[in-house]
Amino acid sequence: MNPETLFTNARMVLPGEVVHGSLRVADGRIVEMSSGAGGFGQVDLEGDYLLPGLVEVHTDNFERHLMPRPKVQWAEMPALLAHDAEIAAAGITTVFDALGVGEADTDSLRGSSWDAALAALDHCSRHDLLRADHHLHVRCELPAPNTIDLFEPFHGHPRLSLISLMDHTPGQRQWENIDVARIYYTGKKGWSPEKFERQVANAATLQARYAQPHRSYFVDYCRTHGIAMASHDDTTVAHVEQAHAEGVSMSEFPTTLAAARAAREHGLATVMGGPNVVRGGSHSGNVAASDLAREGLLDILSSDYVPSSLLSAAMRLVHDEILSLPQAIATVSHAPARAAGLDDRGAIVPGLRADLVRVRMTEMPDGRRHAVVRSVWREGRRVL
Numbered sequence: 001m002n003p004e005t006l007f008t009n010a011r012m013v014l015p016g017e018v019v020h021g022s023l024r025v026a027d028g029r030i031v032e033m034s035s036g037a038g039g040f041g042q043v044d045l046e047g048d049y050l051l052p053g054l055v056e057v058h059t060d061n062f063e064r065h066l067m068p069r070p071k072v073q074w075a076e077m078p079a080l081l082a083h084d085a086e087i088a089a090a091g092i093t094t095v096f097d098a099l100g101v102g103e104a105d106t107d108s109l110r111g112s113s114w115d116a117a118l119a120a121l122d123h124c125s126r127h128d129l130l131r132a133d134h135h136l137h138v139r140c141e142l143p144a145p146n147t148i149d150l151f152e153p154f155h156g157h158p159r160l161s162l163i164s165l166m167d168h169t170p171g172q173r174q175w176e177n178i179d180v181a182r183i184y185y186t187g188k189k190g191w192s193p194e195k196f197e198r199q200v201a202n203a204a205t206l207q208a209r210y211a212q213p214h215r216s217y218f219v220d221y222c223r224t225h226g227i228a229m230a231s232h233d234d235t236t237v238a239h240v241e242q243a244h245a246e247g248v249s250m251s252e253f254p255t256t257l258a259a260a261r262a263a264r265e266h267g268l269a270t271v272m273g274g275p276n277v278v279r280g281g282s283h284s285g286n287v288a289a290s291d292l293a294r295e296g297l298l299d300i301l302s303s304d305y306v307p308s309s310l311l312s313a314a315m316r317l318v319h320d321e322i323l324s325l326p327q328a329i330a331t332v333s334h335a336p337a338r339a340a341g342l343d344d345r346g347a348i349v350p351g352l353r354a355d356l357v358r359v360r361m362t363e364m365p366d367g368r369r370h371a372v373v374r375s376v377w378r379e380g381r382r383v384l
Helices: 061-066 076-089 115-126 147-154 178-187 193-225 237-246 257-265 274-279 289-294 309-319 325-330 334-339
Strands: 005-014 017-026 029-035 049-052 054-059 092-101 133-141 160-166 228-232 250-252 269-273 300-302 356-363 369-378
Touching: 005 325, 017 325, 054 300, 054 309, 054 334, 061 076, 061 092, 076 092, 076 115, 076 369, 092 147, 092 160, 092 369, 115 147, 133 147, 147 193, 160 193, 160 250, 193 228, 228 237, 237 257, 250 257, 257 269, 257 289, 269 274, 269 289, 269 334, 274 289, 274 300, 274 309, 289 309, 300 309, 300 334, 309 325, 309 369, 325 334
Parallel strands: 005 049, 054 092, 092 133, 133 160, 160 228, 228 250, 250 269, 269 300
Antiparallel strands: 005 017, 017 029, 049 356, 356 369
16 A cells, blocks of 8 residues: 655645645545645645646657667566656656557568567566556557557456557558658668558558458457447548447547648547647648647547657647647546546546656747656556
8 A cells, every 4th residue: 555645835736726725645646735835745846736647648658668679679667667767857757658550661670560569568567567557559550461460468367458449551641741651661660662652552551451350350349348448540421420439539640721620520539649730730741739729629638659748749739829728638637548548547536646757947048838747656656
């Protein structure tokens, strides 16, 4: 059991308001709150902000540590521990490690087995080596011939909580612009221009043969096993309507305003990337996350490929006067927790898990405020 802890002199970001006061935690749960500066406590926050632990539903960061350069494989356990430490330092207390399955290129992570990575995750969890609470988000590349075979190690895994349905066929969805796709694959993945052209030439054939049968397989799997589903890179209203009919609850990174509006109409939570907000737009030339936020169409932020972008993006939305601080923090805590079916966390409310982040705001040269993570607690235990 975790001991009782009293936090005082905190600016607590609560649902709908910021309250200067104190917070009592016992046995890993939030017990009570009070307003006012209060006296001295076990943890005097000195006026810093106290946020609910951030909830990250889609990060490629573990993959990045496993393959820091094209074709350079890193040992699984050191990669996991480095990823976990970076996640915690970003204020994330619950993380859905997004691991891709399915790719014809066997030199890639997504074209090979995940057994060793899952073994490292299980080992580190058993020995209490991880700072964050790790869940699995399996990203299924539908047109790849080997997707179902490579999914086998995840079948029935207790940490599997989310599956996303992806189709990265060049010429549609995220990669409508072939030139942008070429830059990505030759840059990040290290493909030669000749290899990219070969893959593009074969992509339509693979899509026609495998995409729909694989989609049906994973939709049925999620329904049977009670796994949450996300669609990926919805571009058209038809994409969203298909996802809704299949039972999808999240639309990840819709590429157009029309798709985001359709997601809202059909009750899908819209997930957009933190880097999109921080950079001021999509690196693929798709709709800007901030534009969706202004339209009231942004529900959840994801750090995607930069863990620190989760909190930075929330603060950018506050600075640009698009969302209030409680609204912005909800997109990285309460909203993703609810969308993923985690009703025990995501807000500073009595009875919920004491997943907490101490943040100090500092002024940057450009006039924006940067949120510096100073301490992190998971279920009342300090992990950073």
